[in-house]
Amino acid sequence: MNNAQVDGYDRKILSLLQADGRLTNNDLSERVNLSSSQCSRRRQRLEEEGLIKGYRALLDRERLGFPLVNVITVTLATHNPDNARRFADLVARLPEVQEAYALTGEMDYILKVVTPDLKSLSEFVSAVLLPHESVQHVKTAIVLQTLKETGALPL
Structure with missing residues (x-):
C-alpha cells in the first residue's frame, strides 16, 4: 500500500492507535470526527x-x-551468506x-540487549x-540514560 491510499483520517487513526492500542472505535470516532462504524471499517482495512x-x-x-540496557556491536569472523545466516539464527x-x-x-551488527545485571551481561557476551562460530569480535556499551525510546512513527 502506498501513501496515496492513506488519507488524513487513516493517519489520525494510526497515530491515535500507536499511542494507545486499546482505543475503541467509539473512542476513535470522537477524536477523528467520523462515525464509529466508519472507524471500524477503516481500522479493519488498515489491519488487513x-x-x-x-x-x-x-x-x-x-x-x-x-x-x-546494552548496545553490543558484533563483527563476524567471515563475511559469507552462511555465516550471516548462522548469526541471524x-x-x-x-x-x-x-x-x-x-x-x-x-x-557488521548492532544489538540492543537487556539484562538483569552486569553478571548476566558478562555471561551473555562470554x-x-x-x-559462537560466526562471531569474531564483540564490543559492549552499557546505556547510562535513555533519552528517548519509542516505536512510534512520525505520522
Missing part, C-alpha cells in the same frame, strides 16, 4: 492491508527485572536481544556471543 501489524502491551522493563533465539540490525561500515 498490514499497516497495523498487531497490538501489544508496553511492559515496564525495569520493574520486571531488566534494568540494564542465533540472534532470533535470544530473548535478551530486543533489536538487531545489520550495518554498513566497521561493524558464554553466548563470543563462543
Whole structure:
C-alpha cells in the first residue's frame, strides 16, 4: 500500500492507535470526527492491508527485572551468506536481544540487549556471543540514560 491510499483520517487513526492500542472505535470516532462504524471499517482495512501489524502491551522493563540496557556491536569472523545466516539464527533465539540490525561500515551488527545485571551481561557476551562460530569480535556499551525510546512513527 502506498501513501496515496492513506488519507488524513487513516493517519489520525494510526497515530491515535500507536499511542494507545486499546482505543475503541467509539473512542476513535470522537477524536477523528467520523462515525464509529466508519472507524471500524477503516481500522479493519488498515489491519488487513498490514499497516497495523498487531497490538501489544508496553511492559515496564525495569520493574520486571531488566534494568540494564546494552548496545553490543558484533563483527563476524567471515563475511559469507552462511555465516550471516548462522548469526541471524542465533540472534532470533535470544530473548535478551530486543533489536538487531545489520550495518554498513566497521561493524557488521548492532544489538540492543537487556539484562538483569552486569553478571548476566558478562555471561551473555562470554558464554553466548563470543563462543559462537560466526562471531569474531564483540564490543559492549552499557546505556547510562535513555533519552528517548519509542516505536512510534512520525505520522
